[in-house]
Amino acid sequence: MTPTxxxxxxxxxxxxxxxxxxxxxATRAFNGVYRVLLKDLGLTYPQYLVMMVLWEHGELPVKRLGEHLRLDSGTLSPLLKRLEAAGLVRRERSTRDERSVEVRLTEEGQALHERALEVPRRIATVTGFDLDELRDLRSRLDRLTTALDEAALEETPGCR
Amino acid sequence: MTPTxxxxxxxxxxxxxxxxxxxxxATRAFNGVYRVLLKDLGLTYPQYLVMMVLWEHGELPVKRLGEHLRLDSGTLSPLLKRLEAAGLVRRERSTRDERSVEVRLTEEGQALHERALEVPRRIATVTGFDLDELRDLRSRLDRLTTALDEAALEETPGCR
DNA sequence: CACAATTCAATTGTGCACAACTCAATGGCG
DNA sequence: CGCCATTGAGTTGTGCACAATTGAATTGTG
Structure with a gap:
């Protein structure tokens, strides 16, 4: 095997x-900075992540949203309810497949996109990050995640 | 200023x-792998972090523990209660300063150290990580955290 | 067509993170 | 000494992460 x-x-x-x-x-420090910046938008950090997916894709079922974010319905359902209560999204049972729920932006949710463009600019300004280094860090983290995911699959008890 | x-x-x-x-x-993937490995030890991931600090320092007040982990009493108090309920630590009011509570390992908590040595070995094995690369990633994350923390200080509303 | 297996969202229960607050102990300062 | 600001732990309330479960809709198969 591996020469330990x-x-x-x-x-x-x-x-x-x-x-x-x-x-x-690092995660919590990130969270803390975003918490401050997102307060103006009335969003939590995970809500911001959800909104970013919606701004990109416009509308999609909870299932797809979960795939983008690696989150399940146990986390998303209450979060989406809060976003709906805030008037940023609407949830509607799909007529084609009544198991599925479509999440779409309201006009208010769309409008928030403009103001959200400020956020990463302020992050970049305030931290003085180098864009290339961020990209590099991101790719390292992604490799780490992939390795961990694969490991998790092999490690799952009773999967042999 | 910065040439944008x-x-x-x-x-x-x-x-x-x-x-x-x-x-x-990455955080959640990490968490997931550890969750599986730590199940044997009966620990959650944050509890594992607390135990690692205790294994290193033996005994220290909640305040110091929080400084090591960047956690406040709101998070630590209930977590430590659960560790105490599990018989791994004891909490005692300091006689020198009755505001402070000393957290120390029980024998059972000490004993767990031996079994915990397995965990990082299995992580390393299972993910096939290169130690140097991990060290490198760690230093990048630390720099990120430092930058974010400093940013947070300047960004805090009403601090000027 | 009928029935079993699967899919999807939602719910429940546990634990963590954090802000805001309470309360007692401490330490300074006049 | 007496008062008051500070410190340390704990509590409360909100929100996220995730496992396990429920229940309805759909799909596959005989």
Missing amino acids: PAVDPADLLRLDKQICFSLHA | PAVDPADLLRLDKQICFSLHA
């Missing part, structure tokens, strides 16, 4: 801790 | 979406 390198398990645990912390911390 | 590059705001929003998604997705 001579790494002290305790060091590995320490490194593991550092990775976990870093990712955890 | 000619970037279409819509492209920026798209890139923003990608970064947000990637970070969000």
Whole structure:
């Protein structure tokens, strides 16, 4: 098999801790900055992610939305209800397939797009990020995610 | 000021979406893999992070724990109660400063350390990660977090 | 056509993140 | 010493993540 390198398990645990912390911390730091910027728009961070998908695709069933965001109905259903209560989206049972629910932007939801264009500009300004570096970080994270997803599949108990 | 590059705001929003998604997705993918591995130990991912700090420091007040993890008492108090209910830690009011609560490992909590050494090894094995690349990713994430934190300070409404 | 398996959204229950708040202990300062 | 601002933990309320379950609609198969 793999020629296991001579790494002290305790060091590995320490490194593991550092990775976990870093990712955890980065996510929450991201969240915190967005929280402030999104307050003006009346959106939470996950709601912002949902709206971005809708701004791009206009209208789509909950299922597709979930695929884009890696979220299931348990998370999306209440979130979408709140967006509907805020007047940003409407939810309608599909007439073609009554199991499915179509989510579409209201005019108000559409209009929010204009104001949302400000957000990434302010993020970029405020953090002084280099665009290329961000792209690079993104691709690394994506590779990480892919590797983890594949690992998760093999790791699932009882899947052999 | 900064010589603003000619970037279409819509492209920026798209890139923003990608970064947000990637970070969000990576965190959740990480979480998912750990969830499976930690099930054996009876820990959630955040509980694992808390235990790692305790394994390293042995005993410390809730306040210090929160500083290590960037978490406040609102998150830690109930989490620590669950760890106490599981018999892994004990919480005792400090006699020196009765505002503060010391968190220390029980023998059972100490013993779990041995089994926890397995976790990062299995993560490393299962994902086939290169240690150097992980270290590199970690430093990038840390720089991101630092930049975001500084940005958050300047961005806080009413701080000028 | 009828029935079983699948698909999709919603609900329930647990746990985490965080803001806002309470309350007691502490520490300074006049 | 007495008062008051600060500190530390805990509580409450809102929202997200996810597993497990429910129930209705649809699809596949005999």
